[in-house]
Amino acid sequence: MKRMRAAILYGPKDIRIENIEMPKVKPEWVLIKVRATGICGSDLHFYKEKSFIPIISDVGKGRYVPGHEFSGEVYELGSKVKGLKKGDRVGVEPIIGCGKCQWCKVGCYNLCEHYKLIGFHYIGGMAEYCVAPAENCFKLPNNVSFESAAMLDCIAVAIHAVNKAEIRGGDSVLIVGAGAIGLFALQAALIQGASDVYVVGKYEFQLEKARKLGATAVINAKNESFSEKIMEITSGKGVDKVIEAVGGASNVISDVLDVTRKKGTIVTTGIFTRPLSVDFFKILTKELTITSSWGYCYFDRRKEFGTALDFLAKEKINTQELITHKYPLEKVSEAFETALNKNKEKSIKVEIIF
Numbered sequence: 001m002k003r004m005r006a007a008i009l010y011g012p013k014d015i016r017i018e019n020i021e022m023p024k025v026k027p028e029w030v031l032i033k034v035r036a037t038g039i040c041g042s043d044l045h046f047y048k049e050k051s052f053i054p055i056i057s058d059v060g061k062g063r064y065v066p067g068h069e070f071s072g073e074v075y076e077l078g079s080k081v082k083g084l085k086k087g088d089r090v091g092v093e094p095i096i097g098c099g100k101c102q103w104c105k106v107g108c109y110n111l112c113e114h115y116k117l118i119g120f121h122y123i124g125g126m127a128e129y130c131v132a133p134a135e136n137c138f139k140l141p142n143n144v145s146f147e148s149a150a151m152l153d154c155i156a157v158a159i160h161a162v163n164k165a166e167i168r169g170g171d172s173v174l175i176v177g178a179g180a181i182g183l184f185a186l187q188a189a190l191i192q193g194a195s196d197v198y199v200v201g202k203y204e205f206q207l208e209k210a211r212k213l214g215a216t217a218v219i220n221a222k223n224e225s226f227s228e229k230i231m232e233i234t235s236g237k238g239v240d241k242v243i244e245a246v247g248g249a250s251n252v253i254s255d256v257l258d259v260t261r262k263k264g265t266i267v268t269t270g271i272f273t274r275p276l277s278v279d280f281f282k283i284l285t286k287e288l289t290i291t292s293s294w295g296y297c298y299f300d301r302r303k304e305f306g307t308a309l310d311f312l313a314k315e316k317i318n319t320q321e322l323i324t325h326k327y328p329l330e331k332v333s334e335a336f337e338t339a340l341n342k343n344k345e346k347s348i349k350v351e352i353i354f
């Protein structure tokens, strides 16, 4: 049996490179030689929290091989795979729906009852090789690099949020959070025709990126009240749509209620670590819509992951400003530390490059 190097996340500050068995290719799957993999906030969550990782993955209970944001080359084909060949460069959609439950049947596989993720349940891109269903592999055009393609998952998350916010030409939009999702949501909102996109964040280096990527104005929440500032910039009108991309222990939603215009929409994408208290009277009297955005799926006959690739191929989305650090697999611990210490390291997206 062939073996390979893989990073296994065991818990807080504990990620180890081990020599493990290479995964076997099922008939409709392919073996992928990984080329680039991003570290996601969800991996950092388990890397920093002293909590049990609630999973039995390919590598055992309470641990997993991270890397759901990745790209690579097709290395071996399952017996029933058509339309792919060895050496094809691919971006891989990590969400695997069962295809049979009521949610999968209507295209919402992000809500699948038996949802599985490559890079959590299955060995992910922080290994030399991993397996994926052939239908999850998207062939990359020559102008899309492996590094950019490793961000397709992040871009698709942002596109889903923008779709759920129903952003239309002329809308004014507030993006709360200037990490990778926030910066992609900014770009996706502009593509969708938003006339003004404001970005609020905590770190100056991230806000600088937002400015470069086309934000109408940026607000540093550390220095000023973002709700007051937004009302000032918009001459007291507020914004039509809000995309929240911070989560954590913050209570941004209560401030967001103040700056959202009547009949406005607020979409949450962040992982909140505690219940929030919000003023429903404000929601009532403004007829606000509050909704959430979880992963991505089909939107209007198209996979949002495919739309993300289309945006990359047409060079409508900038990824290079967001990829701030690259490490080889051997330095995976250092890579996680860099991703965790955002402000000190000025990191946005940290990638493992093979």
Ligand SMILES: [Zn+2]
Pocket (backbone or CB within 6 Å): 040, 041, 042, 068, 069, 153
């Ligand atoms: Zn992710």
Ligand SMILES: [Zn+2]
Pocket (backbone or CB within 6 Å): 097, 098, 099, 100, 101, 102, 103, 104, 105, 109, 111, 112, 113, 114, 115
């Ligand atoms: Zn399903």
